[in-house]
Amino acid sequence: MNYVLKKEVFSKFVNSVLKEKGIDFIAPVKSEQNDIIKFQKLISFSDLCLDKNAYYPLKEWFFKKNEVLFEFKGDKITIPEKKPKPKIFFGVRRCDLNSINRQDVAFSEGCWDPYYFLEREASTLIGYHCFEKEDNYCFCGSVGLEDHYDLMFYDRGDYFLVEIGSKKGAWFLKQRIRFFKKTTERLSARKKVIKNANRLQKKNIAPFYDHKNWKKGVDLCLGCTSCNTLCPSCYCFEFKDKVNISNLKNGKRIREWSACQLKDFSEVAGNHIFRSDREHRFKHRIYHQLQYFNEKHGKHLCSGCGxxxxxxxxxxxFVGILNNMKTKKPNVKKPKK
Amino acid sequence: MIKNKKTKTKSTKKSLKNKKVKKSRTAKKPQKVDLVYGLVPKKKKIIDFKRETSINFTLKLDWKVKHDPGQFMMVGIPGIGECPISICSYSDQYVELSIREVGNVTKALGNLKKGGFVFARGPFGRGYPMHYFKGNNVIIVGGGCGIAPLKGVIEYITKNRTDFKDVLLYLGYRSPDDVIFEEQLKSWEKKFCLNVSYDKAPAKSCYDGKVGFVTELIRKSKFDNKNKIVFICGPPIMMETVINILKKKKFNNDQIYISAERRMQCGGGKCGHCMIHGVYVCKDGPVFRYDELMDYKND
Known part of the structure; x- marks a missing residue:
């Protein structure tokens, strides 16, 4: 069963959720200084910005930049008790919803990561569908996105069509049912397709690993790792011990984001670096996003947000570079007579 | 207006109820799961500290944990850091770790004494699948520090000697001063066919013996590829040349087992530092059959 939320009621709905105690309402907000959109705790309805996708990804709310794993005092280790506040995320695009699903897969694979899933369980994801691609960098149509949401809002002119994707979403909606009305309207899969977004034409990039065209991208790369930090699904991390300056035996171990574009990412004892070429590092990121993860889990790590x-x-x-690559014709040597 | 107020109070009450439910759900899980995942190290006592050479030492930890030969542990001291160290023993009663001082953490570990404590978590990874090789001849090739994980294999074989046929050991050291496991070498010499080589003669003391690489020992030896399994661990150049020699002796790729080394942080196949073409060394390795990795030499 789908629901309808009229746009006149929309502001009332948001304001009522904002007033509820014990819940954080997080939505894309445009900063006044530099016009960059970022997911932030919403204070008033007028700050909400749904025109464009957020510049920064959503991952920092679950997979945190600095996560304290434990604190130590000499020989004693204490695990901090974490009770995350229930959070509602509004205005999450389809690419971000998928990338959160990929991180769920990565952090539950093998052994379950408690720090990530504590935050994840306390969150409700409300999506906002974009019917058109945002700009020329998007390529979400060609990476095979799926439906992963608790609630999904579709903008239909003067009303929102709301779809329920999980029990959590249904429960959230049931509490605030006074704003919604039932409908029988349904969007077919064809109508949900984001137009003109299937820019990446290659489905299997494995044969291009040794292609010479990679150099075009590699020569421009500065190794600044902004691609890693802005990626909504990159999940590599590092442990660091931060000690108190007053007493060097006390401190805490922190999990920080790490970036595979950095040279010391693969450095081992004896100063040996396994991926010392920038080209290897550049290719490693793209192949992890589009091939290695797919081989294991059957879906791309990349969500095509651009x-x-x-x-x-x-x-x-890199999408353009990949598109321009052509498979080498097999060199069939004629047998010498 | 009054009606509105009522509905508001109701909704807040409900939200409070929800909050309670969520709290009880989340509060239970972390304490249980944290230790299972192994992000939080355990404090372990050092029963024995033995200095093998000027830079190598062996720690014996009071830790009764089941492990396979070839698995590794994350060992460290809070405040300094952690590093992956392979287990060099095979026993239910204790864990032995052979360490070379190369970085901050290993140097700090070298300053520890018997009766002290280290913080460790593990064991991680996939070791040598020893039960798989029953009835085979075993060739073990080790170089320098790489002999440490192979010592676990040798201890496994001595415990289950009847399961294996001939055992050939080829061990290479930099010089006679750098010999680790000197005591064990004497007992291995009696039980197995032991070949030791030294790359260089020592600088200060006088030494008359032969000088040469392990690879040359293998090149000269006359064994064929029938019913044989080879375990190699050592510096990458040594492993590569040994594999090339073995290929000339017509060994198949699935007869060779190598042990890979990468930077590691989590040990559970998440942090991504140890990834080689989508394979996590910490989770899917560190022991690989040669054909699993042979296409990825550059990476």
Whole structure:
């Protein structure tokens, strides 16, 4: 069963959720200083910005930049008790919803990551569908996105069509049912397709690993790692021990984001670096996103949001580079007579 | 207006109820799961500290944990850091770790004494699948520090000697001063066919013995590829040349087992540092059959 939320009621709905105690309402907000849209705790309805996708990904709310794993005092280790506040995320696009699903897969694979899933369980994801691609960097149509949401809002002119995707979403809606009305309207899969977004034409990039065209992108790369930090599904991390300056035996171990574009990412004892070439590091990221993860889990790690290209200082368009690559024709040597 | 107020109070009450439910759900899980996942290290006592050479030492930890030969542990001291160290023993009663001082953490570990404590988590990874090789001849090739994980294999074989036929050991050291496991070498010499080589003669003391690489020992030896399994662990150049020699002796790729080394942070196949073409060394390795990795030499 789908629901309808009229746009006149929309502001009332948001304001009522904002007034509820014990819940954080997080939505894209445009900063006044530099016009960058970021997911933030919403204070008033007028700050809400749904025109464009957020520049920064949503991952920092679950997979945190600095996560304290434990604190130590000499030989004693204490695990901090974490009770995350229930959070509602509104205005999450389809690409971000998928990338959160990919991180769920990565952090539950093998052994369950408690720090990530504590935050994840306390969250309700409300999506906002974009019917058109945002700009020329998007390529979400060609990475095979699926439906992963608790609630999904479709903008239908003067009303929102709301779809329920999980029990959590249904429960959230049931509490605020006074704003919604039932409908029988349904959107077919064809209508949900984001238009003109299937820019990446290659489905299997494995044969191009040794292609010479990679050099075009590699030569422009500065190794600044903004692609890693802006990627909504990159999940590599590092442990660091931060000690108190007053007493060096006390401190805490922190989990920080890490970036595979950094040279010391694969450095081992004896100063040996396994991926010392920039080309290997550049290819490693793209192949992890589009091939390695797919081989294991049957879906791309990349969600096609285009943030890595939009945020790159030299705008390296790896999708364009991949599209221009052509498979070498097999060199069939004629047998010598 | 009054009606509105009523509905508001109701909704807030409901939300409070929800909050309670969520709290009880989340409060239970972390304490249980944290230790299972192994992000939080355990404090372990050092029963024995033995200095093998000027830079190598062996720690014996009071830790009764089941492990396979070839698995590794994340060992460290809070405030300094952690590093992956392979287990060099095979026992239910204790864990032995052979360490070379190369970085901050290993140097700090070298300053520890018997009766002290280290913080460790593990064991991680996939070791040598020893039960798989029953009835085979085993060739073990180790170089320098790489002998440490192979010592676990040798201890496994001595415990289950009847399961294996001939055992050939080829061990290479940099010089006679750098010999680790000197005591064990004497007992291995009696039980197995032991070949030791030294890359260089020591600088200060006088030494008359032969000098040469392990690879040359293998090149000269006359064994064929029938019913044989080879375990190699050592510096990458050594492993590559040994594999090339073995290929000339017509060994198949699935007869060779190598042990890979990468930077590691989590040990559970998440942090991504140890990834080689989508394979996590910490989770899917560190022991690989050669054909699993042979296409990825550059990476």
């Amino acid at each position: 943030r890595c290209i939009r945020g790159c200082p030299t705008r390296i368009d």
